Amino acid sequence: MPNTFELIASVTVPSGGQAAIDFTSIPNTYTDLCLQLSLRNSRSGQVIQEGLITFNGSTSGYSERILRGSGSAAISSSGSGANFSLNGFPAGSSTASTFGSANLYIPNYAGSSNKSASAEFITENNATEAYAYMNALLWSNTAAITSISISAGATYTWVQHSTAYLYGVKNA
Amino acid sequence: MPNPTRIEINCETGVESIIELTDAEVAELTYQAELAAEKKAEEDAKAEADAVAKAALLDRLGITADEAKLLLA
Numbered sequence: 063m064p065n066t067f068e069l070i071a072s073v074t075v076p077s078g079g080q081a082a083i084d085f086t087s088i089p090n091t092y093t094d095l096c097l098q099l100s101l102r103n104s105r106s107g108q109v110i111q112e113g114l115i116t117f118n119g120s121t122s123g124y125s126e127r128i129l130r131g132s133g134s135a136a137i138s139s140s141g142s143g144a145n146f147s148l149n150g151f152p153a154g155s156s157t158a159s160t161f162g163s164a165n166l167y168i169p170n171y172a173g174s175s176n177k178s179a180s181a182e183f184i185t186e187n188n189a190t191e192a193y194a195y196m197n198a199l200l201w202s203n204t205a206a207i208t209s210i211s212i213s214a215g216a217t218y219t220w221v222q223h224s225t226a227y228l229y230g231v232k233n234a
Numbered sequence: 235m236p237n238p239t240r241i242e243i244n245c246e247t248g249v250e251s252i253i254e255l256t257d258a259e260v261a262e263l264t265y266q267a268e269l270a271a272e273k274k275a276e277e278d279a280k281a282e283a284d285a286v287a288k289a290a291l292l293d294r295l296g297i298t299a300d301e302a303k304l305l306l307a
Contacts, residue, residue, distance in 0.1 A: 081240050089245060
């Protein structure tokens, strides 16, 4: 049986921006989740800015390994903390009206083991400085994922026209 | 001044809500955003240090970056 993607829910940020986009009451009827993001952060004076992702409102158990290419250098790093920090969405100093694209894939999100995920995302900027990221993510928690929050940081917002699409994948 | 808001969508009902962040949420997210900014600064510093070290090594070897690529190809 072929894999199937079904749109669970989508959000387009309205005028004025929003500090976070939250998907709640995610059904457990799929095998995997796929989150497609097109976001721009309101922070001025920065080319890129992070998106903070948490599951189920939890603020512990997140760890990640990161590959980053800037066009002139590539680095790897790792970290852990209270969220997944996806540090590559265009912000105030990026070319106006550009948005970063991100894809977050979460296999076995409703299972009873720790939750791994992968993320890939690129900035968009009509200038020399731009980035591509690949992240391997682990949430050390055995609970089924029922909610996902994508925060811009409380002082900043996801600007109007930013979008988030959450898909369920069956038969993966 | 009111706190920033978040947009929440209930995946079962499809209902969208705009909800004001609590003071505790604002404080936590502000703190986490600062941590993330520090991480980005560390990544930038590492990238710059690696680039400087690479240039110094090429200089010591007396070859260009393109010649180094040839050697490693």
